Amino acid sequence: MYTPERERELIELTRRLLRELPKIKDADLEKAKEYAELLREVIRYHDYKYYIQTSPVISDYEYDQLFRTLRDLEKKYPQIVTPDSPTQRVASEITGTFPEVSHYAPMLSLDNAYTEEELRDFDRRVRELTGLDVVDYSVEPKYDGAGIALVYRDDLLVRGATRGDGETGEDVTNNLRTVRTIPLRAEFSKFGIKLIEIRGEVLISREEFKKINEERMEEGLTPFANPRNAVAGSLRLQNPAEVAKRKLEAVVYQVSYVEPEDRYPKTHYEAVEMLHLLGFKTPFNDMKVCKGIDEVIAYCKEWEKKRDEYPYELDGMVVKVNDRSFYEVLGFTSHHPRWAIAFKFKARQATTKLVSVVFQVGRVGTVTPVGKLEPVQIGGVTVSSVSLFNEDFVKEKDIRVGDLVLVERAGDVIPYVVEVIKEARDGDEVPIEFPENCPSCGSKLVKLPGEVAWRCINIACPAQVVLRLKHWGSREAMDIRGLGEATVKALYNKGLVKDVGDLYYLKVTDLVRLPGFAEKAAMNLYRAIQESKERGLDRVLYGLGIRYVGLTTAKKLAQEIDSIWDLKDMPLEKLIRIEGIGDIVARSIREFFSREENLKVIEKLEKAGVKLKKTKLEKEGPLKGKVFVFTGTLRCCSREEAGRIVEMLGGIFSNTVTSRTTYLVVGQDPGRTKLTRAKQLGIKTISEEEFLEMIKGYVDIESLRREKKREGTLF
Numbered sequence: 234m235y236t237p238e239r240e241r242e243l244i245e246l247t248r249r250l251l252r253e254l255p256k257i258k259d260a261d262l263e264k265a266k267e268y269a270e271l272l273r274e275v276i277r278y279h280d281y282k283y284y285i286q287t288s289p290v291i292s293d294y295e296y297d298q299l300f301r302t303l304r305d306l307e308k309k310y311p312q313i314v315t316p317d318s319p320t321q322r323v324a325s326e327i328t329g330t331f332p333e334v335s336h337y338a339p340m341l342s343l344d345n346a347y348t349e350e351e352l353r354d355f356d357r358r359v360r361e362l363t364g365l366d367v368v369d370y371s372v373e374p375k376y377d378g379a380g381i382a383l384v385y386r387d388d389l390l391v392r393g394a395t396r397g398d399g400e401t402g403e404d405v406t407n408n409l410r411t412v413r414t415i416p417l418r419a420e421f422s423k424f425g426i427k428l429i430e431i432r433g434e435v436l437i438s439r440e441e442f443k444k445i446n447e448e449r450m451e452e453g454l455t456p457f458a459n460p461r462n463a464v465a466g467s468l469r470l471q472n473p474a475e476v477a478k479r480k481l482e483a484v485v486y487q488v489s490y491v492e493p494e495d496r497y498p499k500t501h502y503e504a505v506e507m508l509h510l511l512g513f514k515t516p517f518n519d520m521k522v523c524k525g526i527d528e529v530i531a532y533c534k535e536w537e538k539k540r541d542e543y544p545y546e547l548d549g550m551v552v553k554v555n556d557r558s559f560y561e562v563l564g565f566t567s568h569h570p571r572w573a574i575a576f577k578f579k580a581r582q583a584t585t586k587l588v589s590v591v592f593q594v595g596r597v598g599t600v601t602p603v604g605k606l607e608p609v610q611i612g613g614v615t616v617s618s619v620s621l622f623n624e625d626f627v628k629e630k631d632i633r634v635g636d637l638v639l640v641e642r643a644g645d646v647i648p649y650v651v652e653v654i655k656e657a658r659d660g661d662e663v664p665i666e667f668p669e670n671c672p673s674c675g676s677k678l679v680k681l682p683g684e685v686a687w688r689c690i691n692i693a694c695p696a697q698v699v700l701r702l703k704h705w706g707s708r709e710a711m712d713i714r715g716l717g718e719a720t721v722k723a724l725y726n727k728g729l730v731k732d733v734g735d736l737y738y739l740k741v742t743d744l745v746r747l748p749g750f751a752e753k754a755a756m757n758l759y760r761a762i763q764e765s766k767e768r769g770l771d772r773v774l775y776g777l778g779i780r781y782v783g784l785t786t787a788k789k790l791a792q793e794i795d796s797i798w799d800l801k802d803m804p805l806e807k808l809i810r811i812e813g814i815g816d817i818v819a820r821s822i823r824e825f826f827s828r829e830e831n832l833k834v835i836e837k838l839e840k841a842g843v844k845l846k847k848t849k850l851e852k853e854g855p856l857k858g859k860v861f862v863f864t865g866t867l868r869c870c871s872r873e874e875a876g877r878i879v880e881m882l883g884g885i886f887s888n889t890v891t892s893r894t895t896y897l898v899v900g901q902d903p904g905r906t907k908l909t910r911a912k913q914l915g916i917k918t919i920s921e922e923e924f925l926e927m928i929k930g931y932v933d934i935e936s937l938r939r940e941k942k943r944e945g946t947l948f
């Protein structure tokens with residue numbers, strides 16, 4: 234449909250228009266007409282790329298900017314609207330794989346607001362149309378997932394559909410039945426409701442997403458760009474059993490249709506409250522009814538700040554007129570309801586140029602291509618480099634130096650190349666060449682069977698040794714403050730340290746020899762190294778950098794053994810029986826403990842007095858086998874420190890409430906998510922006082938607290 238030359242032109246035009254947006258907004262009639270034509274051309278092209286080829290060449294945010302600018306121009310000068318303008322239609326996502334069903338009420342998308350000013354404009358329109366001075370708005374987080382509509386008749390789930398084009402969706406009832414947060418039965422009859430259609434979103438938690446990606450990376454697979462992508466497609470899988478394997482969740486947040494009609498909850502807030510009471514997962518606990526737009530803006534901003542702490546990926550906040558009786562007078566535009574708007578957080582995607590590629594050697598010898606980018610702002614952060622993961626990833630996406638790439642940065646996930654904009658190529662792009670030799674030590678790289686990465690297998694490779702030392706000192710491992718990369722490099726280059734064991738034989742007089750190390754810094758580092766001896770078995774296991782043994786696996790391993798030496802001869806079959814340890818991980822552990830040089834390092838650590846065995850308390854302590862989760866602020870210590878106390882006494886510390894949790898310890902201002910979850914699962918909640926009572930006589934919190942004052946932290 235588009236020739237390559239034409240595509241290049243249109244991409245160039247797109248980028249020009251994006252740069253000139255402020256100018257376009259102020260255009261006079263003559264200019265507006267010209268710009269509108271250009272905007273329509275590029276929007277049509279991007280629609281084609283997005284909906285037909287499903288390979289967009291700009292970010293959603295950039296697309297939205299173009300679309301809105303066109304819409305605003307047409308609003309300002311209605312005489313320039315053409316019947317075939319992209320603003321005059323709604324797009325569809327129907328694929329024809331599942332039977333089509335009509336929604337009871339159309340699922341319209343919401344209009345977007347990107348700035349405070351746009352929220353105020355929305356409020357002004359609402360006030361004009363309703364005649365109210367101050368409007369009550371309900372405000373709630375906007376989840377970044379896949380839209381669904383559920384129908385319950387006589388309290389039973391009878392249908393679940395995708396959003397589709399808003400009028401018609403695909404019937405995916407059997408797949409949605411496998412989503413555990415969707416009740417198959419809900420007592421709407423209690424509210425006098427016979428039939429109800431509710432709206433929601435299917436998603437996965439950030440934690441689950443991280444886990445999936447960690448697993449993928451450890452297995453040498455390419456991670457997903459964002460939770461939305463990990464969910465995408467799941468709903469349309471043909472086999473519901475496959476769907477059930479993915480830990481999908483559903484959040485519902487709107488009642489769109491009710492029989493009998495007079496049973497409709499009076500306000501949006503009450504509607505969500507009803508769903509919440511009936512056992513659905515809803516945004517109820519994070520929802521607020523705001524009086525007037527100022528409160529709305531403050532609440533939206535508050536959430537934009539904490540979006541990264543939320544368990545789910547959010548792309549904004551939904552603002553709705555709370556009182557439903559105004560919906561009729563407010564009505565709809567051709568695309569959106571006038572009683573609601575989405576306040577969008579800063580975009581997570583942008584397009585930029587790939588300038589060059591460098592190769593980095595990782596801790597286990599993996600050689601990773603890292604792309605250097607023309608710096609670009611994404612979600613308020615400047616991104617100038619991006620991991621290209623491995624050769625397969627580069628080949629699959631056909632990434633070349635000089636390419637225009639669409640980059641995404643979602644939450645704490647590493648920046649990711651979503652797409653190469655091949656249409657922007659002019660022929661000067663250069664394919665990425667993979668080195669044959671290690672960029673650090675020069676030895677020949679190998680690709681092991683079944684792996685996608687090239688690796689340097691020289692155990693003495695300087696880049697790897699330095700990274701292994703740095704990893705040992707990292708916060709989640711032995712937490713040695715002052716042992717950063719520069720210091721590690723200096724120690725290595727001076728020949729003072731060759732493995733982690735050597736660290737514990739360093740003297741202050743050695744450390745003073747490091748560049749920039751005065752006596753005080755040397756003393757501090759010395760003390761930090763000595764203190765790290767007490768971190769415990771799980772941290773040592775993690776710190777050793779055994780391949781595939783992440784923090785979670787290290788903790789699980791530590792629970793199963795009393796001394797690190799137990800792992801030396803533990804047979805493969807026994808390792809595999811430990812929960813969460815698969816074949817690959819078990820083999821890697823066996824491999825590590827079968828190497829003489831590794832055992833020597835462990836001996837060195839033991840001789841230096843690094844704790845490699847559990848104490849009697851850890852083995853038989855009063856909290857043995859009990860799983861603790863903490864929420865809110867504790868007065869005695871930080872949550873992390875409380876977790877260490879739990880572990881010191883034989884218990885297990887976790888961050889998430891699951892059915893295996895024994896106690897949820899509730900501090901001040903507890904998080905509602907954990908509380909709700911504990912309630913749903915029937916987990917016992919206890920106060921901080923009750924927790925302190927349990928550990929009384931074993932741990933002297935008072936003396937720990939005095940020490941805390943001196944040292945900053947308890948451990």
Ligand SMILES: [Zn+2]
Binds near residue numbers: 673689
């Ligand atoms: Zn090397």
